[in-house]
Amino acid sequence: MQVIIDSTAKCVNQAAERFSALLRRKPDAVLGLATGSTPEALYGKLIEQYKAGIISFKKVTTFNLDEYVGLNGDHPQSYRRFMQEKLFDHVDIDLKQTHVPDGVHTTPENAADYDKMIEAAGGIDLLLLGIGNNGHIGFNEPGSSFDALTHIVDLNESTRQANARFFASINEVPKQAVTMGIHTIMQARSIILMAFGAGKSQAIAGAVTGPVSADVPASVLRLHPDVTMFVDDGAATDIKV
Numbered sequence: 001m002q003v004i005i006d007s008t009a010k011c012v013n014q015a016a017e018r019f020s021a022l023l024r025r026k027p028d029a030v031l032g033l034a035t036g037s038t039p040e041a042l043y044g045k046l047i048e049q050y051k052a053g054i055i056s057f058k059k060v061t062t063f064n065l066d067e068y069v070g071l072n073g074d075h076p077q078s079y080r081r082f083m084q085e086k087l088f089d090h091v092d093i094d095l096k097q098t099h100v101p102d103g104v105h106t107t108p109e110n111a112a113d114y115d116k117m118i119e120a121a122g123g124i125d126l127l128l129l130g131i132g133n134n135g136h137i138g139f140n141e142p143g144s145s146f147d148a149l150t151h152i153v154d155l156n157e158s159t160r161q162a163n164a165r166f167f168a169s170i171n172e173v174p175k176q177a178v179t180m181g182i183h184t185i186m187q188a189r190s191i192i193l194m195a196f197g198a199g200k201s202q203a204i205a206g207a208v209t210g211p212v213s214a215d216v217p218a219s220v221l222r223l224h225p226d227v228t229m230f231v232d233d234g235a236a237t238d239i240k241v
């Protein structure tokens with residue numbers, strides 16, 4: 001695992017360049033995408049590059065990591081809506097080729113069909129991850145099995161609190177989500193994780209220097225052959241080398 005520590009802006013630029021280089025080399029790449037505050041600036045850079053004629057999304061296929069249970073794609077806080085607003089509506093992507101787990105129709109029995117769709121598309125070339133304050137990746141909370149495929153999870157109270165900023169009140173934050181499992185994530189050929197701000201520093205320290213353990217789900221990434229973490233100076237403060 002490569003850990004790059006730099007300013008937030010430089011982390012964003014370098015991560016965006018990795019996506020851009022892939023799309024130039026492989027225009028029909030399969031991307032794994034994340035929501036939340038962390039990837040927003042990266043999506044902004046990709047939109048700029050599209051508008052400048054440097055990259056195209058015409059042949060790209062995407063699979064998002066997760067979605068809230070109970071929110072349909074029109075809900076303002078759904079991750080489908082986030083992706084439309086932050087990326088898809090601004091580039092030449094074919095919406096039929098964009099996938100976000102279905103927060104309304106997914107059941108415990110059919111959730112892993114998402115893995116089959118990823119496999120049928122040829123697997124994910126490059127997957128983008130954020131990290132939760134508690135070390136989660138996707139919505140794989142501490143204690144999650146490393147063997148899990150896409151499944152429905154109960155969200156931790158700390159995750160609901162962290163995401164309450166997007167909702168009118170904590171009571172409106174869904175209690176469950178559909179998420180790619182850790183096995184699904186580990187199948188991606190290449191992974192980029194971005195972590196910004198001091199709130200992520202303990203999770204990053206645990207992931208980078210602690211034991212590989214389900215207590216810090218992101219630590220599993222050390223077992224993957226091609227992971228780059230872009231960690232800004234704030235999120236790097238607890239890494240002891």
Ligand code: PGA
Binds near residue numbers: 035037038132133
């Ligand atoms: P954030 O979320 O980018 O909004 O901090 C990251 C995550 O919870 O994975």
